[in-house]
Each structure stands twice: as structure tokens, then as C-alpha cells.
Amino acid sequence: MIEKGRISVLELALIMYATVIATAILYIPYVTVQHAKRDLWLSPIWGSLSGFLIVFIIVILSRFFPGKTLIEYCELILGRTIGKIIAFIYLFFLLHDTAIGFREYGEFVESAFLHNTPMLFVTGSIAISCAIAVHGGIQTIGRCAVLFLPIVLASYVLIYIFLIPDLNVKNMLPIMSNGVMPSIKGSLAPHAWLSQFSLMSFLLPLLTNQQKVMKWGMFSVIASVLTMVFINLGNLFLFGKIIINLQFPVFEAARFVSIGSFFEHIESIIIAVWVLGGFIQLSAFFYMLVLGTSQWLKLPSYKPFVLPIGFLIILFSAWTIPSFEDMIRGMGTTVPYYFLTVQLIIPILLLCVAVIRRKRPNSFLQ
Known part of the structure; x- marks a missing residue:
């Protein structure tokens, strides 16, 4: 095993929560509201189906192949050549x-x-x-x-608690005035973000206790x-x-917070707190990429790859997205299909082939 460290199921749930939520709370509302309008709050509920499905698939695959990542x-499921290609x-x-x-x-x-x-x-x-x-x-x-993460979560809850006098519940009415389809169309981005729970595959072999992993995975999706x-x-x-x-x-909501004449303009505090959540998300992505690359190359350690892959990530972040406008446009058009194709279709394919080849998990749902 390349990684000797271990984490608890609580830490697993928190890492996956940060992986999804850190950017979802910033970008998903704007992308979702373009389709769902006042029903944007329903869209994540429809999107949860992808999250629950992928957690179920990844956990079952981990029981087919204990101690292994995706x-x-x-290679064990598809053979050496095809397995290497799919993993790449x-x-x-x-x-x-x-x-x-x-x-x-x-x-x-910026x-x-x-x-x-x-x-x-x-x-x-x-x-x-x-x-x-x-x-x-x-x-x-x-x-x-x-x-x-508790600090990050508490800060966002406090924003809307401070804004209670300015909140108008009537803004959500009438619910589904144009039917259910707008909220379903708006759920495309939440579907894509929640499909990132496929990354659990990299963390499951590192748990100190494999018991109740399905429960904690589902809990992370619900949260x-x-x-x-x-x-x-x-x-x-x-x-x-x-x-x-x-x-x-x-961020705009944080600017509205004003208590008396001494507690206002807290958007700088919110940015600082959000950076903590972003740090967890990006570190998790970074770690999984380095670990997976080392496993694909069958190397004894992932640590020599940290700086080279970090440099590659920064280059890709500059090359692959021409502008902020293109990034936002992609979140509502091509990116969700791209995410779902890789993070949902590939695990489904692997599970289907594994079942056909009569693999059996060590234990089923706990």
C-alpha cells in the first residue's frame, strides 16, 4: 500500500462533503437559477439521485475488491490493457x-x-x-x-441568521408554477457536482474501520x-x-449583513473562511490525483510526484479555461455531461462487468 496513513469514516464524510460543497455553494446557484428560476431549491434534491447511486456503486465495488482503488x-475487472486505458x-x-x-x-x-x-x-x-x-x-x-469545516459551515449559517429580518419567504411562491421540468433542468449541475462522490474510491482503502461506510457515505450526500x-x-x-x-x-448576501453600526461588510471574513473549505477540496483533489497516478504507474511512493503534478495542475487551470465567462457557460452546458460520463458511467460499467464475471463482495449493506 502506497499510503500508510488512515482516516476515520467521519473524516471520509467531511472530505467528500468539502469536495462537493466548497465550490457548489458559490457557482451552482447561478447556474441552476437560469433554468429553475424560483424552484432552484428543488434542483439539488433531484441531483441527489446521482450522489446516492454513485456512493452505492463505489462502496459495492470496494467490497468486491477490498483495499483497492478504482x-x-x-485492471482486475477489464484486463491489463483495457483497464489501463480506462484508468488513464x-x-x-x-x-x-x-x-x-x-x-x-x-x-x-480575484x-x-x-x-x-x-x-x-x-x-x-x-x-x-x-x-x-x-x-x-x-x-x-x-x-x-x-x-x-465546522467553522466554514457555521459561517454560512450565520450569514442567513443575521439576515432573517430581510428574508421574504413569499419569494419562493408559487412553487412549480411552470411544472416540474424547470427544476429538473436546473438539476443538471447538482447531478454533476454530486457525481464527484466517485472519488470516494481513493479513500475507502484508507479507512481505519470499514464498518458503516455506506451509512456515512449516504450521510455525506444528504448533508x-x-x-x-x-x-x-x-x-x-x-x-x-x-x-x-x-x-x-x-458573497452578495454577506454584504447585506449589518448589525447595529459596528458589524457589517463581513464579505472579507467570508472569503477568508471560504478559503479554508476550498483548501480542503483542492487538497483532496490534488491528493487523489497524485495517489492515483502513482498507482497507475505502480510506484512505491506518491510523494515525488507532488510538486510536478502541482505544476501541471496550475498549467492546466490556465490553459483549459479561456475566461471566467466561458467557465460559467460550460457549467450549465457541457461540463455536467462531461462529469457524469466519466464519474457515473465508468463506475457503472465496472460494476456491471464485475457482476457478469461473478465477483462477490465480502459483505453487502451494513
Whole structure:
């Protein structure tokens, strides 16, 4: 085993929660509302189907092949040549996905706060911090998730608690006035983000206790969906119809907070707190990419790859996305199909072939 460190099921759930939510609460509301309008709060509920399905598939595959990641059991299921090709496709996607995550981080920080700072400096600075965490191993990332995520979650809940006098519940009415289809169309992006639970494959072999992993995986999906629903409702209650024009509604909501004459303009605090969640997300992506690459090459250690792959991630983040407008447009058009094809179709294919070849899990649902 390349990685000697271990994490608990709680740390697994928190890491996966951060992997989905860190950027989802920033970008998904704007993408979803373009289709769903006032029903945008329903879209994550439909999107949860992908999250539940992929957790179920990944956990069952882990019981077919205990102690193996998706990169490793691709060869066991599909044979050496085809397995290597499919694993490479998944790793290349993970490189692209990680680069997109770093670019999302950079675009938000630059547009909201550091307006004149070069993008490469913004993404490069967080990449160095993530590289230190990745080099420290999965235990470092797990401990950071336990330490930072409660602070991140509490900060976003407090935003809307402080804004209760300004919230108007009537903004969500009438519900489904145009039927259910707008909210279903708006669920495409939540489907794509929640399909990232396929990355659990890299973490399951590292658990100290394999018991109740299905339960904690499903719990992480539920927590992610409830957070998206809460954020979407809060934004809808506060902004009403104008939410369709706000690219970062959570950040705009933070600007509305004003208690007395001494507690206001807290958007800088929110950015600082969000960076903690973004750090967990990007470190997790970074770690899984480095670990998977080392397993694909069958190397004894992943640590020599940390800096080279970090450099490659930064290059991809600059090359693959021409502009912020193109990135936002892609989130509502091609990116969800791209995510779902790789993160949902490949695990389904692997499970189907494994079942056909009469593999059996050590144990079923617990």
C-alpha cells in the first residue's frame, strides 16, 4: 500500500462533503437559477439521485475488491490493457477536474477581492499550501477537514441568521408554477457536482474501520444536498427574482449583513473562511490525483510526484479555461455531461462487468 496513513469514516464524510460543497455553494446557484428560476431549491434534491447511486456503486465495488482503488481494480475487472486505458481516462479527467477546481478558486478570489492580482499568483499560492498538505498524507487532510469545516459551515449559517429580518419567504411562491421540468433542468449541475462522490474510491482503502461506510457515505450526500437547498433558499428569500443576475449570491448576501453600526461588510471574513473549505477540496483533489497516478504507474511512493503534478495542475487551470465567462457557460452546458460520463458511467460499467464475471463482495449493506 502506497499510503500508510488512515482516516476515520467521519473524516471520509467531511472530505467528500468539502469536495462537493466548497465550490457548489458559490457557482451552482447561478447556474441552476437560469433554468429553475424560483424552484432552484428543488434542483439539488433531484441531483441527489446521482450522489446516492454513485456512493452505492463505489462502496459495492470496494467490497468486491477490498483495499483497492478504482485505478487498481480497473485492471482486475477489464484486463491489463483495457483497464489501463480506462484508468488513464479517469486520471486525465481527474487532472482536468482538479485544474477546474483551482481555476474556480482563483476566479472567485480575484473577482471578489484581489482584483489586480495575476491569476497564476492566486492559484499558485493555494497550490503550494495544498502541496504541503498532500505531502503530509491523507491524515493531514483528514485532520484539517475536522478542524476547518465546522467553522466554514457555521459561517454560512450565520450569514442567513443575521439576515432573517430581510428574508421574504413569499419569494419562493408559487412553487412549480411552470411544472416540474424547470427544476429538473436546473438539476443538471447538482447531478454533476454530486457525481464527484466517485472519488470516494481513493479513500475507502484508507479507512481505519470499514464498518458503516455506506451509512456515512449516504450521510455525506444528504448533508451536501441539504446545504445546497439551504443556500439556495436563503438566496431566494433575500434576492427574489434578481438572483438570476448574481454570479456569487452567497458573497452578495454577506454584504447585506449589518448589525447595529459596528458589524457589517463581513464579505472579507467570508472569503477568508471560504478559503479554508476550498483548501480542503483542492487538497483532496490534488491528493487523489497524485495517489492515483502513482498507482497507475505502480510506484512505491506518491510523494515525488507532488510538486510536478502541482505544476501541471496550475498549467492546466490556465490553459483549459479561456475566461471566467466561458467557465460559467460550460457549467450549465457541457461540463455536467462531461462529469457524469466519466464519474457515473465508468463506475457503472465496472460494476456491471464485475457482476457478469461473478465477483462477490465480502459483505453487502451494513
